[in-house]
Amino acid sequence: MSIYGYIRVSSDKQSVENQRYEIIRFCKTENIKISDWIEETISGTKSINKRELGVLLKKINKGDLVICTELSRIGRSLFMIMEFLNICLSKECYVWTIKDNYRLGDDLTSKILAFAFGLSAEIERNLISQRTKEALARRKSEGGVLGRPKGSNILPEKNRLYKKINTIDKLRKPKMSLQKIAKRLHVSRSTLSNFLKKISNQ
Structure with a gap:
């Protein structure tokens, strides 16, 4: 079993030490030790796949534990957080947050949440796709030109x-x-x- 401490800040001005201190203090009370730290300075709006968090998701195995100070460190959108938690739970990994006091694992509650997260993520993807199609259809019906303006590659x-x-x-x-x-x-x-x-x- 590997225990990962995840830390994210959105700018260099923000110190990672506060998050590190909270995680270390929490681990002492739980009598556990961090196996590896994942730290990154990046906006929480960036896609998980473009972050160190994406690398972590590929690395974790069944029984591993990911600890962070709060869910907002994972991402700035509910969809992104749900995507992360769904992948972790589908791999039978544990996710603990300190401030939010979440303990997601292999219990029934977590399995229900995993189903809800997966379903919500799928619904959100479909809604985004539908909104995009509707916007394009509306623009076309209003006489708008889709893609590059005609003539931009000719004149x-x-x-x-x-x-x-x-x-x-x-x-x-x-x-x-x-x-x-x-x-x-x-x-x-x-x-x-x-x-x-x-x-x-x-």
């Missing part, structure tokens, strides 16, 4: 490089490579090359 005047034609001409006179010119203009070489082709075809 050179629509390209942000159009205003920099003179600069491009000056850079090309010393036979500077397209790669270097693109780098100076902060665009990719292919973007610059396509723009020049459109200009020459006019």
Whole structure:
């Protein structure tokens, strides 16, 4: 059995020491010891998969325990928290929080919660998908154009490089490579090359 202490702060200005102190003090009262610490400085709105928390979820096994000070350390949305707890419970891991005083494990209450979390997460995903489809349908019915504006890939005047034609001409006179010119203009070489082709075809 591995015991993980999870700490998250949203900025460098916030100290991790307060959370670490609370977890260590809690472990002493429970007579347990942290096997490994997971610390990260990242917004709680970031996807779990893009965080160290996602790495932890892949690593935990049956019987492992994750301890954090409170559920808000997991994420800033109910959906994200439910997703995390659902994965932990489906792997038969334990999740304990100190301030919230949650003890989620293999008991009946936790299994009921796991079902509720999973169902809620699925409902939330469906609602998000439905809202997106409705928004796109409404925009289309109102005459809105979906995707990039028509002509943005056809008319050179629509390209942000159009205003920099003179600069491009000056850079090309010393036979500077397209790669270097693109780098100076902060665009990719292919973007610059396509723009020049459109200009020459006019």
